[in-house]
Amino acid sequence: MTAHKVDHALHRRFAAEYLPEMSILIGEENIPKGTDGEHAHVNAATGRVQAAVPLAGADQVDRAVAAARKAYPAWRAWRPDERRNALLRLGALIRGRAAEIARLLTLECGTPISGAAAMPGRAADYVEYYAGLADKTEGRVVPIFPERAFDYTVPEPYGVIGVISTWNGGISSVARKAGAALAAGNTVVVKPMELAPFSTLVFGQLALEAGIPPGVVNVVPGGATAGEALVAHPGVDKISFTGGADAARKILVGAARNITPVVLELGGKSGNIVFPDADLDAAGPFAGAACMRNSGQGCVMPTRLIVHADIHDEIVERAVRTVREMPIGDPLDERTLIGPVVSAAHADRVMGMIARAADGRSGDLLLGGGRAGDPLGEGHFVEPAVLDRVPPDAPIAQEEVFGPVLSIMAFSDEDEAVALANGTRYGLAGYVHTRDLQRAHRVAAALDAGYVSLNGFAALPASAPFGGFGLSGYGKEGGREGLGEFLRSKNVYLPLA
Structure with a gap:
């Protein structure tokens, strides 16, 4: 990185x-x-x-x-x-x-x-x-x-x-x-x-x-x-x-x-569902990048990757590679995509949640999760973290982190994917990646979310309503x-x- x-x-x-x-x-x-x-x-x-x-x-x-x-x-x-x-x-x-x-x-x-x-x-x-x-x-x-x-x-x-x-x-x-x-x-x-x-x-x-x-x-x-x-x-x-x-x-x-x-x-704990028929060249990098920009400090970001078991390894590899390649550092540098979190206290909170997930075996830590060292040690920088095979009921999968953390879980069929996406008290956003138009609309209708984006991240123009359900x-x-x-x-x- x-x-x-x-x-x-x-x-x-x-x-x-x-x-x-x-x-x-x-x-x-x-x-x-x-x-x-x-x-x-x-x-x-x-x-x-x-x-x-x-x-x-x-x-x-x-x-x-x-x-x-x-x-x-x-x-x-x-x-x-x-x-x-x-x-x-x-x-x-x-x-x-x-x-x-x-x-x-x-x-x-x-x-x-x-x-x-x-x-x-x-x-x-x-x-x-x-x-x-x-x-x-x-x-x-x-x-x-x-x-x-x-x-x-x-x-x-x-x-x-x-x-x-x-x-x-x-x-x-x-x-x-x-x-x-x-x-x-x-x-x-x-x-x-x-x-x-x-x-x-x-x-x-x-x-x-x-x-x-x-x-x-x-x-x-x-x-x-x-x-x-x-x-x-x-x-x-x-x-x-x-x-x-x-x-x-x-x-x-x-x-x-x-x-x-x-x-x-x-806040949100938005699920990003990737089906086997998705454009994997687009869905893999999206899964890694969309939740890490601004150090994950956005309510609408897809912080849970819900990926079909048949393409799990391929999507995870692409997502991790994307995160590794995202420049971190000085937020005034136009090349930087991942800056600091807002405060020292917030950095401690985010790293504490990652550590508890790793210690409690609530997923395999594939990347990051610590405090960034030199040359960024004086600021509030947290290394982006990717956790795979996260239990759906784990705190890291249920609580809003508001930091650069991606939690990954696998599914076997459409019903399970929807259940996983809806399996939190939040209902702000949902993301679906598929080439099947009928499936896209069917899953969008089934998601308990105020905003659903298909095959990407919508621009949310001023003319579009925004707001969630539940928590x-x-x-x-x-x-x-x-x-x-x-x-x-x-x-x-x-x-x-």
């Missing part, structure tokens, strides 16, 4: 050049101090502190919600085409600073620039897509006796939306949520994790630059204190959260206090369904006689 040494000087230079002013954005005021202290942000690739992030306290969350509530009536009253045009300006500003934002994504959580380069464009896609829907939300006339009454529906915004984003999605995740909420006429209070606040702060600043009024977009970086205050706040009308199941349970408890509705985009959450982001999450229907009845 090729290792690209981390260029510490380049990371320092980019941090000095591109990091935004560390602040809490309430209305149009950038507040440099957080009442919950500050977080020493560590560059995942270098292991060095690169910024002091102010952590919003409950009082500052309260101020941000108050600013959003104050701005809401005027923003809602904007004509839909005015909101559309403001969001189009925001999308253009994001595109204009795409190179800078991509480097921020790398600095904030170690996302390789080879992948981060596309994320600002995806963010702009979401903002512009929802801009296009801002003036296309329509009610309907309800069939009723026309001589007696007129009955119709009106789609209305909720009010203030609390957006809680995770660290691996950055600006594209925030744009997917906030873009839809803003297009529908809501205002937002966004809480990025302290591990990755940079690109979200830029999103808030660009919203002001685009002419979106102060208070419509507020950004409160913070930890558990800020998250709990936002979720339980009586002035928040809906919550949109991306993250893990444990945090989601706490959010649901907090939101229950005010019966606040919640959208949950959670993967509920509600949708993206597409018209994503806009619908931030609209509620009012019925109006007018008697005519």
Whole structure:
């Protein structure tokens, strides 16, 4: 495996050049101090502190919600085409600073620039897509006796939306949520994790630059204190959260206090089924590469390879060879495909899960699984791990690792393959490799997953809905369904006689 040494000087230079002013954005005021202290942000690739992030306290969350509530009536009253045009300006500003934002994504959580380069464009896609829907939300006339009454529906915004984003999605995740909420006429209070606040702060600043009024977009970086205050706040009308199941349970408890509705985009343990009739030249490398990019830190990645016994050895050999050939190292190096994981604590967690699987004989460790040594020893680098013959009920096959780990299991027939793929509490994504069109559609229909990809990895355009079942959450982001999450229907009845 090729290792690209981390260029510490380049990371320092980019941090000095591109990091935004560390602040809490309430209305149009950038507040440099957080009442919950500050977080020493560590560059995942270098292991060095690169910024002091102010952590919003409950009082500052309260101020941000108050600013959003104050701005809401005027923003809602904007004509839909005015909101559309403001969001189009925001999308253009994001595109204009795409190179800078991509480097921020790398600095904030170690996302390789080879992948981060596309994320600002995806963010702009979401903002512009929802801009296009801002003036296309329509009610309907309800069939009723026309001589007696007129009955119709009106789609209305909720009010203030609390957006809680995770660290691996950055600006594209925030744009997917906030873009839809803003297009529908809501205002937002966004809480990025302290591990990755940079690109979200830029999103808030660009919203002001685009002419979106102060208070419509507020950004409160913070930890558990800020998250709990936002979720339980009586002035928040809906919550949109991306993250893990444990945090989601706490959010649901907090939101229950005010019966606040919640959208949950959670994790995954997605199965990748490879049938004997698949294009093995494509399916083998896909099996190795698709779950390792960004060090496996993606909810939708196919982390379980479910391969037919007749082609098991051939597919595993191709997958392992692909992983061995994926460059690991400096995420600012365009050749790098596998960068660091987000933190030292997360690296320890991932390696602990691999070690327990190996010690408990929950699979044969074919590759990796340790902490990367020189020249990458100072960063949070984990060697990609491949485990073969993993028991379906093993923790490594059931729990989300969120790291560069592939678990492999074999099947003998289609029913067993579907049972293995559906054999977790998650239901975010599923992958199927076959040349048989009937089988492809049959298996796709049988998978308990919100997103199914056939013979590859779909691009997930802004127009497509995304969201899972079971432990993967509920509600949708993206597409018209994503806009619908931030609209509620009012019925109006007018008697005519």
